[in-house]
Amino acid sequence: MIAVGQYCNLKVSKKVDFGYYLEDKFGDEVLLPNSAAKGHEIKEGDKLEVFVYRDSQDRLISTLKKPLLTVGExxxxxxxxxxxxxxxxxxxxxxxxxxxxxxxxxxxxxxxxxxxxxxxxxxxxxxxxxxxxQYLALAEEGKYKVSDEVNAIVYDTCENGTLNVAIDGEYRGLILANEHFDYIYPGQEIKARIKKIYEDGTIGVTTRKKRLEARSELSEEILKYLRENGGFMPFNDKSSPEDIKKQFNTSKNYFKMTLGGLMKEKLITQDKEGTKLL
CATH class of the missing domain: 2.40.50.140 (Nucleic acid-binding proteins)
Structure with a gap:
């Protein structure tokens, strides 16, 4: 049977002006148009692997070109x-x-x-x-481990902020609301890090950097802001989480820890007005 949306191995049964007719072992035929056979030397009796689909006039045809996916993919x-x-x-x-x-x-x-x-x-x-x-696979044991860097594409968003993602285009994954700060929309391709593999094989990933790396980047961002704004910023460890996230795209907890580290290094000082560069 010649199946639409799949590759079929068929024999060239005859040549016509507009292409070739191919047949399966049951004698069912499908046309391979000349336009879909360019660059190939074909003669009667040849066995060809072709992809079968319907053209703009809804006729069943075949092609030697390779589509980006087949049925079920x-x-x-x-x-x-x-x-x-x-x-x-x-x-x-x-x-x-x-x-x-x-x-x-x-x-x-x-x-x-x-x-x-x-x-x-x-x-x-x-x-x-x-x-x-329902068509994504669950990660088999040993396929991934915690801290692996993976490619993730968002395919659905939840009201609670959780993102459903496909890991490497094949496996089911998710990013919890507290594991991403930027708005990520369906279709967006991102780099992520595996944080947890759930018992059912779903892969939990995060876009957040490892703690030391993230704190180092945030420290540089705070210092840059201070240098570019006369050595002062109207933010301190009492600022609202909303204001901190809007300006620095991080949580208040991380912001406070980073400010604490900079104060220990004697690079900044805080008061009720904000933070100053020393």
Whole structure:
């Protein structure tokens, strides 16, 4: 059986003006257009591995080009257009892949990339969805360890601030609200560090740097702010968490610890007005 959305190994049965007809062992045929066979020398009787899909006129055709994913796979794809029935994403072939509105878990933007899972719909056409959670794998024992640096792509956001992410495009992960400070939107690709591997295989990651590294960077940022503002800043360890996060993108606790370290080094002093450079 010739399956749409998959690679098939087929035999060239005949040559026609507009391409080649390929057949499987049951005698079912599919066309390989000339445009999809450019650069290849093909003759009757050859065995070819082709990808099967439907063209813009909904005809079943094949190609020697390699798409960015096949049915049952997840890939990071760019949105090329959007209309009132859905969106279209580039998956590496002449025809773009359709994403129905009901399969969009968030608003897609043209020119942006997101993770999509490809499936065959009820009409035997290829389609994609952003709802990929159930198709991600759980990390097998020994695959990752705590402190490993990984690539993560956000595929869903929760009201409590937790982010659902795909680790290395394949494994299910999450970033708790207190493990990121910047706003991270669906589709964003980030570098993260594994903080915990849960019993079910879900990978907990963080965008926060290791404590010493983070405190060193924050110290430099505070000193730079002071130097650029006449040696004074209207922030101290009594400032509100909101003001601290807005200016320095960190928690009040980290800010207080960093100020304490700078005071021990006799680089700054604090009073009720703020902080001064010594």
């Amino acid at each position: 997840i890939a990071y794809l760019e949105v090329v257009s959007q209309n009132n029935i859905g969106a279209f994403v580039n998956f590496g072939l002449e025809r773009d892949l359709f994403v129905p509105l009901k399969e969009q878990g968030f608003k897609l933007k043209e020119g942006k990339k997101y993770l999509f899972y490809m499936y065959v719909d009820k009409t035997d056409r290829l389609a994609a969805t952003t709802r990929i959670d």
